[in-house]
Amino acid sequence: MGKAPALLVDDLQDGAQNGLELKNGTCKATATVGDKTYVIGGADDGTLSIEVQIFDRNLGEWVRPTVRGTKPVSCKGLSAVPLEDKILILKKGSKPDDQIWFLEVDTQYVRQQQESLGTEVVAWSKGVVGNAEKPVVISGPSGVSKGTLISMLMKEFPSMFGFSVSHTTRAPRDMEKDGVHYHFTEKSIMEKEIKEGKFLEFASVHGNLYGTSVDAVELVADAGKRCILDIDVQGARSVRASSLEAIFIFVCPPSMEELEKRLRDRGTETEEQILKRLRNAAAEIDQGKSSHIFDFILYNDKLVESYDRLKKLLGLDDFVTTPKSGPGEIDLPIDHSVSKIDNKIIINRISSGEKESKNLIILDVSSLKGGAPGRTRGLNFQAIGSFSNGLTEIEGLS
Ligand SMILES: Nc1ncnc2c1ncn2[C@@H]1O[C@H](COP(=O)(O)OP(=O)(O)OP(=O)(O)O)[C@@H](O)[C@H]1O
């Protein structure tokens, strides 16, 4: 339980309603989901991010929750619209790609986090219009060439893909840089952070601890890139069970002999480590082929051909000739009112000062996908503007 924020309980009971701004805050809104009222507001504590406090109406207590995900920066004003297990947050006066956020309050991810931490948890997730490309999980036995294929992809499409930098307790190899190839970490520190719920997945692999932090995935999404995860089969299984929607690819060697040759030729492991990795490879290949975790199995015999097949799987083979056009961005009017009818959020422009804003935006939240940790995809919208000649212009997705 934390100290009470500037708002009093009476303010919540008398004045604040779902979807309405509070009169005594520039960047504050409240929304009630179940027995809890969420007070969402910026910079009260001197930071630049939007903070969350909860008033538990059953207990009559204020709670300061553990907040997961990248916090949005504060803005000129907020509207909050409660949905079933999350709250839609509309940020006023922010850039078009920073206007729509979700505060998850009762999703599967939040419930899992609450269970492991034993505290109240909320999680931020930025909203994305349309079906933004899913992250890519690449798995397969050690030495099969996951890293090689990922490097080729990142080199050819530097602005499209971003690598999720894992944590590991293994020692760095000669050419490996901390923070680039891995976050090289002490076991005790990593175990503590796992307990604190900072990892999307983790596993003991070939005698060391490896894991993908939520921050690693968020960082790539924040850069507007499609995240690539290079993780073992156990990790892939955990991600499959999480709310991170991804494409799962298992890279398979042409034979165990070839796998052994690649591992030995790479020359990065001791004899003992090579034998351990080869012993584990047989089980990984079995699971990779039979476990239904993976959407695709990619046989890596000849590297260039495998890379071409990988690009095809990711829809990149015709990328240069026919780049896919995006679904567009929503540009919210600064002064607006918000109402909700079923799965449609109606955003009405109030003042007439903004020449380029649409008068009415209808946000469709019926097909939301993904969510924390990561983006909430599947937002659709229609923007309707009227002109002095009486004509109406409609744009956006239906
Ligand atoms: N198709 C191929 N034919 C021959 N050698 C290859 C091929 N693909 C990759 N290699 C080589 O095999 C070695 C292992 O590749 P890489 O390091 O990419 O494997 P990895 O799956 O990322 O391994 P790890 O899981 O241990 O990180 C490298 O030296 C790479 O140059």
Ligand SMILES: Nc1nc2c(ncn2[C@@H]2O[C@H](COP(=O)(O)O)[C@@H](O)[C@H]2O)c(=O)[nH]1
């Ligand atoms: N479950 C996870 N597995 C991971 C992660 N990062 C890497 N890996 C896998 O570990 C092995 C060995 O990697 P190496 O760099 O020591 O050769 C390999 O299969 C990787 O895919 C992770 O975050 N989680």
